[in-house]
Amino acid sequence: MSSLSKLIRNENMKIYRRPRTWIMIAFLLLTVALLSGLMNWESYRNPSTDWEQGLIQVNSSMQQELQNNQELNGDQKKQLTEQIKLNEYYLEQGINPRELSLWDYVNNSSSLIILVTILTVIIAADMIAAEFSWGTIKLLLIGPASRTKIMVSKYIATMGFALLLLLLCFGSAFAAGGILEGFDGLSQPLLSVNADGIVQESSMIVDVLQKYGFAVISLIMYVTMAFMISSAFRSSSMAIAFSLLFMLVGNTVTMLLSSYSWVKYLLFANIDLTRYLEGSSPLRPEMTLSFSILMLAIYYLAFQFIAWLLFTKRDVAG
Amino acid sequence: MTEAVLQLRNVTKKIGGRTIVDNLTFDIPAGEVFGFLGPNGAGKTTTIRMIVGLISMTKGEALIKGVSVRNYFELAMTHVGAIVENPEMYKFLTGYQNLALFARRHNGITKERINEVVTMLGLQNRIHEKVKRYSLGMRQRLGVAQAILHRPSLLILDEPTNGLDPAGIRELRDYLRKLTKEEGISVIVSSHLLSEMELMCDRVAIIQGGKLMDIRSLQETRDAAQTKIIIEVDDIPAAEQLLASVFDTARMNVIGDQLELTADKEAIPHITKLLVNAEIEVLGIHAVQKSLEDQFLEITGGEMIV
Ligand SMILES: Nc1ncnc2c1ncn2[C@@H]1O[C@H](COP(=O)(O)OP(=O)(O)O)[C@@H](O)[C@H]1O
Numbered sequence: 001m002s003s004l005s006k007l008i009r010n011e012n013m014k015i016y017r018r019p020r021t022w023i024m025i026a027f028l029l030l031t032v033a034l035l036s037g038l039m040n041w042e043s044y045r046n047p048s049t050d051w052e053q054g055l056i057q058v059n060s061s062m063q064q065e066l067q068n069n070q071e072l073n074g075d076q077k078k079q080l081t082e083q084i085k086l087n088e089y090y091l092e093q094g095i096n097p098r099e100l101s102l103w104d105y106v107n108n109s110s111s112l113i114i115l116v117t118i119l120t121v122i123i124a125a126d127m128i129a130a131e132f133s134w135g136t137i138k139l140l141l142i143g144p145a146s147r148t149k150i151m152v153s154k155y156i157a158t159m160g161f162a163l164l165l166l167l168l169c170f171g172s173a174f175a176a177g178g179i180l181e182g183f184d185g186l187s188q189p190l191l192s193v194n195a196d197g198i199v200q201e202s203s204m205i206v207d208v209l210q211k212y213g214f215a216v217i218s219l220i221m222y223v224t225m226a227f228m229i230s231s232a233f234r235s236s237s238m239a240i241a242f243s244l245l246f247m248l249v250g251n252t253v254t255m256l257l258s259s260y261s262w263v264k265y266l267l268f269a270n271i272d273l274t275r276y277l278e279g280s281s282p283l284r285p286e287m288t289l290s291f292s293i294l295m296l297a298i299y300y301l302a303f304q305f306i307a308w309l310l311f312t313k314r315d316v317a318g
Numbered sequence: 319m320t321e322a323v324l325q326l327r328n329v330t331k332k333i334g335g336r337t338i339v340d341n342l343t344f345d346i347p348a349g350e351v352f353g354f355l356g357p358n359g360a361g362k363t364t365t366i367r368m369i370v371g372l373i374s375m376t377k378g379e380a381l382i383k384g385v386s387v388r389n390y391f392e393l394a395m396t397h398v399g400a401i402v403e404n405p406e407m408y409k410f411l412t413g414y415q416n417l418a419l420f421a422r423r424h425n426g427i428t429k430e431r432i433n434e435v436v437t438m439l440g441l442q443n444r445i446h447e448k449v450k451r452y453s454l455g456m457r458q459r460l461g462v463a464q465a466i467l468h469r470p471s472l473l474i475l476d477e478p479t480n481g482l483d484p485a486g487i488r489e490l491r492d493y494l495r496k497l498t499k500e501e502g503i504s505v506i507v508s509s510h511l512l513s514e515m516e517l518m519c520d521r522v523a524i525i526q527g528g529k530l531m532d533i534r535s536l537q538e539t540r541d542a543a544q545t546k547i548i549i550e551v552d553d554i555p556a557a558e559q560l561l562a563s564v565f566d567t568a569r570m571n572v573i574g575d576q577l578e579l580t581a582d583k584e585a586i587p588h589i590t591k592l593l594v595n596a597e598i599e600v601l602g603i604h605a606v607q608k609s610l611e612d613q614f615l616e617i618t619g620g621e622m623i624v
Pocket residue numbers: 317318333338356357358359360361362363364365
């Protein structure tokens with residue numbers, strides 16, 4: 001009887017022996033390089049030689065805004081006050097906030113997790129369907145491994161690929177930031193204003209990991225959905241097309257329909273948990289963080305269960 | 319007959335109200351090349367798919383070395399290797415990488431074993447080439463290599479001669495013989511062509527419309543087919559009486575105005591002499607080489623494509 005770890009090795013072999021996979025990886029690395037290059041070029045083009053003067057001006061105009069504009073609500077006022085506090089802190093400490101550091105590059109790379117998601121969705125959608133397209137499903141299933149075990153090995157290999165891309169995304173942005181701005185920015189803290197109105201320092205890496213974490217949650221949801229679609233359609237191209245279509249169109253459609261209350265039960269309304277962070281709002285006012293987490297858990301289990309049913313219970317003929 | 323390597327018990331498949339495989343019950347003895355013979359659409363592939371668990375059975379049970387495929391799938395599959403329809407492998411991998419991949423599913427397949435199988439099937443020269451460059455015959459052999467890596471008791475090949483040229487078919491026959499001899503494997507091959515099964519199989523199950531029509535030993539059938547002597551004489555009862563003194567009456571049979579006798583061809587001069595001496599007019603006497611094909615066509619009602 002096959003061991004799970006050996007089945008996972010087999011699945012990895014099928015992923016990494018295909019040129020397509022390496023094209024994807026190269027594409028991701030290239031995108032990170034391009035993004036980092038652009039950031040660097042942008043800051044080089046607009047040198048902030050007189051940044052202190054600039055900050056003083058910004059602060060005074062924000063002060064005026066606070067005093068004169070009657071239409072500001074509580075949140076906006078709080079934001080302005082905090083920004084002013086931060087700017088004052090920058091001026092006191094002599095920190096130029098617009099000067100890029102290594103962490104800005106890593107932070108920015110979190111916006112590329114959508115690319116990681118798309119690439120992993122393509123791999124996931126292909127994972128089961130391709131075996132049918134190639135006709136290798138028969139040999140795969142006629143062996144001392146249950147279908148459940150085979151499916152689990154495929155899912156784990158897919159998640160392994162996602163993890164690899166995430167590490168590459170993080171690592172390459174880190175390297176690019178280090179090379180372009182120097183690795184001495186590593187210890188730079190994240191500055192924010194706490195509840196008592198005092199500027200405090202916190203760890204930059206925790207902040208970056210939090211950004212990654214939120215993006216990874218939606219990655220897991222999309223990839224698991226693609227995996228289910230792969231198990232439903234026995235053709236690679238159909239599975240890839242439908243997975244990408246759902247992912248790209250689903251969000252837009254959900255936005256358009258957000259006036260209906262039932263929209264809150266859709267996957268896409270819940271998938272972006274950053275909506276519950278300060279300064280943002282959920283798609284519908286009655287939605288809460290725990291509601292969204294519950295919905296995501298339900299969707300996740302449903303995707304897994306349907307994928308399992310479709311893969312293990314159906315006849316493999318033709 | 320030694321212990322059965324495969325037992326089918328009331329194996330039935332219905333799809334959409336149509337019975338595709340109908341209550342198949344038979345045993346396949348160990349150590350033989352066993353054929354599933356039947357016209358296209360007879361249900362051979364469907365039966366094989368059920369045996370290896372690709373599709374579910376509507377009813378019945380298949381036991382491989384006594385292990386139920388349904389209840390102990392993983393264990394049952396350690397005893398079997400199979401190619402169902404086309405021998406599809408991962409085209410972006412080399413032959414060797416494919417074998418390594420399939421070997422990893424089993425316990426204890428060494429590099430030496432992989433090399434041994436590669437040599438046995440004559441693949442050593444091109445085993446490190448990508449499978450997409452293989453001919454059908456080579457893919458077929460790689461498929462067989464994959465199926466026997468783990469020394470299964472039973473090898474199942476569905477229509478293995480499809481698409482092979484006569485030389486390829488001869489090679490297939492040769493290495494199947496070698497496998498049964500050197501590895502002690504029992505083999506099931508399916509085909510709709512008797513002419514191809516004839517030289518390959520020890521025994522065939524004839525399947526038609528999803529039903530088992532007959533199981534025949536090809537050697538016995540061949541022997542029986544070659545020894546019928548048809549005698550045409552003017553006085554049948556007299557001839558019958560005369561020959562009864564020499565031959566076993568159980569081997570004689572009167573059909574119309576002909577006397578059929580199961581005997582060697584060499585008996586013809588002797589019989590002729592007897593009849594002539596007894597002054598019975600001999601109108602004709604000849605040995606009938608009723609071919610295997612004729613016999614099988616009788617069983618299937620003429621539907622077999624030979
Ligand atoms: N998945 C299926 N759905 C409906 N009918 C099928 C299916 N698979 C096979 N059949 C039908 O079952 C019959 C037997 O098919 P098959 O087992 O492939 O025959 P053989 O291999 O002997 O040529 C054919 O008439 C075929 O059309």
